[in-house]
Amino acid sequence: MARFMTFAEIYGKVNDLCDDDSAAMVTAAKAAVNAAYRDLMTADEARPLWFRTKRKTFNLVAGTRSYTDQEAYAGVSAGALTSAGITDLGRIISLSVDGLVARAIDHAYAEAQADIFWDSNQTEDVPRLYMHEVAPFASSTAVAGPPAVTRTRSLLNTLHFFLMPNAAKAVGVVYETAFDALVNDADLPALPPQYHDSLVHGAMVEMEAFGWSAQSAVWGALYEKAKGEMVKENRTLLNEVQEPDIFTRLG
Helix, strand or coil: CCCCCCCCHHHHHHHHHHCCCCCHHHHHHHHHHHHHHHHHCCCCCCCCCCEEEEEEEECCCCCEEEEEHHHHHHHCCHHHHCCCCCEEEEEEEEEEEEEECEECCCHHHHCHHHHHHHHCCEEEECCEEEEEEEEEEEEEEEEEECCEEEEEEEEEEEEEECECCCCCEEEEEEEECCCCCCCCCCCCCCCCCCHHHHHHHHHHHHHHHCCCCHHHHHHHHHHHHHHHHHHHHHHHHHCCCCCCCCCCCCC
C-alpha cells in the first residue's frame, strides 16, 4: 500500500537519482518537486479534483455581513469560518443560504451597488449574493493541515453576504481547497499517497531546467501516465459516485 512521503523524502529521492546531493542540487530538487506538485494539484482543468473538494456548513449571524478564516483578524465575526473547520478555502464551487443557491459577485459589482450593499440598514432574511474576497494577511496564523501538519497562512479569506442577513441562516459551501508550496522537510503533499512517487517522476522532468536531463523522456512518460490516471479516477468518482458519498468520504 502506498504511504505518504514527506517533502524531504521526495526531494531526497530526486537527489539520489541525480547522484548529486550538493547544496545547489538540493535547492534545485526542491524547486522541481514544487513545480510538479503545482501541476498535479491542478491536473484536471475541467473538474475540481475530488481530494481537493470539501463541503462545509456554518451559520450566518443576524446583523453580520462578513465572515473570515483568521481568528486573529480584528474584524466582525473573526474566525467564523475557522470555527466551522474551513481553514483551507480556495475556489468556491457552490454556496447556498438556507438551502437556496446564492450567486457570486465580484468586487467591482459590489462597489457599483455600494449605496445598497454596504448599507447596514438594508437587510433581508436570506442573502442571495455573496463575494469571496482574498487579501494578504499581515500577521499570519498557524492552522492545522490537511493533512495533519501545521502551516502558516498568509492570506485572509472573507465571505461578504448581500444584503446583510437579519436572521440566523445556515450556509452550505462546496469548495476546492487551497494548497501551499512544500517548504519544510516534514511537509506532506495534499495528494493521495499513490501519487507521491509521481512527484519524483515529475521533478526529474523539471530538473532538465537545471541542467540535468538524463532519461527525461522516460521520467516524462511515467509522469504523464500517472497524471492521466489521476484525471481519469477523478472524473470516474465525480461522475459515477453519488455526491453525498463523495463528501462523506472527504469529511
